[in-house]
Amino acid sequence: MIPLFLYLFLSSILLAIGIIGLTINRNIIKMLLSLEIMFNSSLLFLLSLSTISNPIGGSLIAILAITLAGAEVGVLVSILIMMFRVIGDVDVFKIKKFRG
Amino acid sequence: MYIEMFEIITFISASILAISSAVMVVKTRSLIYSALFLGMLGVSMAIFFALMGYQIVSLFQIIVYVGATVTFIIFSIVMLRETYVVEVSSKILSISTATLILLMFTAIIFYTTGGVYSSTPINVPYDKVTELLMENYTLPLIIVVFALITTLIEGIIIARKEVGK
Numbered sequence: 001m002i003p004l005f006l007y008l009f010l011s012s013i014l015l016a017i018g019i020i021g022l023t024i025n026r027n028i029i030k031m032l033l034s035l036e037i038m039f040n041s042s043l044l045f046l047l048s049l050s051t052i053s054n055p056i057g058g059s060l061i062a063i064l065a066i067t068l069a070g071a072e073v074g075v076l077v078s079i080l081i082m083m084f085r086v087i088g089d090v091d092v093f094k095i096k097k098f099r100g
Numbered sequence: 101m102y103i104e105m106f107e108i109i110t111f112i113s114a115s116i117l118a119i120s121s122a123v124m125v126v127k128t129r130s131l132i133y134s135a136l137f138l139g140m141l142g143v144s145m146a147i148f149f150a151l152m153g154y155q156i157v158s159l160f161q162i163i164v165y166v167g168a169t170v171t172f173i174i175f176s177i178v179m180l181r182e183t184y185v186v187e188v189s190s191k192i193l194s195i196s197t198a199t200l201i202l203l204m205f206t207a208i209i210f211y212t213t214g215g216v217y218s219s220t221p222i223n224v225p226y227d228k229v230t231e232l233l234m235e236n237y238t239l240p241l242i243i244v245v246f247a248l249i250t251t252l253i254e255g256i257i258i259a260r261k262e263v264g265k
């Protein structure tokens with residue numbers, strides 16, 4: 001029997017690591033990977049909290065969220081491949097050139 | 101007694117795996133290795149879900165997230181040539197912001213749960229999950245299907261442009 005506090009604390013640590021990765025990198029792929037860390041931490045948060053309230057609803061939302069994360073990654077990856085073809089780089093500071 | 105000990109050992113080892121792979125995702129300079137460590141993070145999350153009793157979500161995480169999403173990221177990195185990973189110079193601000201958020205979350209969690217609740221493995225009935233998904237969650241299911249079709253169309257368009265080049 002593991003205390004719920006430990007699961008929530010672990011997901012907070014993962015969220016903090018994701019925020020650090022999101023803010024210190026300029027490469028858009030590294031930023032996407034850091035966003036995925038934050039997604040995993042929020043999924044752990046959701047499921048560990050739903051054990052004490054509504055396990056079936058939590059598992060349904062988790063299944064839908066995992067599937068939507070796959071679709072979201074597909075959209076983001078296709079955008080960054082188009083960006084790489086247009087400007088030849090994946091630096092977010094050069095994204096101004098991508099407008100219009 | 102033995103089951104509880106096994107549960108605690110699994111939790112500790114999965115926690116170490118999750119935190120170390122998350123740190124490696126952020127710290128590694130190679131993008132391929134970062135994506136591989138993200139896959140390891142997904143596997144450790146699946147271990148946590150199975151420990152809490154969500155076996156079907158755990159399988160879904162391994163099949164869909166690690167098997168499809170992370171593989172998709174790895175293949176897209178392969179499509180790009182090796183790019184430089186540039187970090188911003190002021191890391192102190194981002195690290196202090198993340199530490200502040202961690203402290204706030206810890207305080208909120210401690211005041212709301214306060215160590216009272218413990219996560220015993222629950223038993224989620226799978227037939228109830230599928231029944232609810234088909235009856236009460238029909239609209240979200242349709243939206244998810246449309247989102248996946250959109251991703252499929254994008255993949256086809258990118259592949260066609262690559263061939264036309």
